[in-house]
Amino acid sequence: MSKHVHWNPRAFGxxxxxxxxxxxxxxxxxxxxxxxxxxxxxxxxxxxxxNQTTYGMTGKQRKGKARIQGFGSRRSAPGExxxxxxxxxxxxLGVDSPSPLHRRIGSILGKSARTRxxxxxxxxxxxxxxEFGAPRGNLKARPFIRPTFKWGLPRFxxxxxxxxx
Numbered sequence: 145m146s147k148h149v150h151w152n153p154r155a156f157g158x159x160x161x162x163x164x165x166x167x168x169x170x171x172x173x174x175x176x177x178x179x180x181x182x183x184x185x186x187x188x189x190x191x192x193x194x195n196q197t198t199y200g201m202t203g204k205q206r207k208g209k210a211r212i213q214g215f216g217s218r219r220s221a222p223g224e225x226x227x228x229x230x231x232x233x234x235x236x237l238g239v240d241s242p243s244p245l246h247r248r249i250g251s252i253l254g255k256s257a258r259t260r261x262x263x264x265x266x267x268x269x270x271x272x273x274x275e276f277g278a279p280r281g282n283l284k285a286r287p288f289i290r291p292t293f294k295w296g297l298p299r300f301x302x303x304x305x306x307x308x309x
Contacts, residue, residue, distance in 0.1 A: 145271040164245060168300070170303075170309045226286045271289070
């Protein structure tokens with residue numbers, strides 16, 4: 145999932161276009177950094193492994209469970225940005241530039257060999273489920289893209305009004 149920021153300066157000259165590109169790129173990079181910071185903030189969800197028992201499991205099963213759930217930080221609660229646990233989602237985030245005055249910010253499909261393809265392991269699909277929730281999977285929304293745009297668009301508009309980065 146990603147959001148788009150696009151501006152069409154047909155009425156302006158080449159210098160204005162280049163300045164708009166700089167403003168757009170700088171703002172997009174700051175928004176990406178802000179998105180990751182939201183994910184790094186401390187969370188109020190339950191601790192890994194809480195409410196889960198390993199009673200009746202073999203030693204090998206317990207070890208595997210500890211490895212999967214022993215991320216060492218709290219999970220995000222519904223309404224908070226997702227916590228970074230395996231960095232798969234964070235690694236899929238980026239800024240894409242399909243054209244000079246167009247930036248795509250968010251989970252960018254095909255950013256690396258690990259993120260290509262579709263299906264349940266696809267970070268784009270995962271990002272959509274985290275952003276809006278997945279009723280079938282009993283996953284409540286943990287928005288991180290919409291709050292980033294709420295934070296970044298006023299900065300973009302202000303820079304465009306001032307005409308400088």
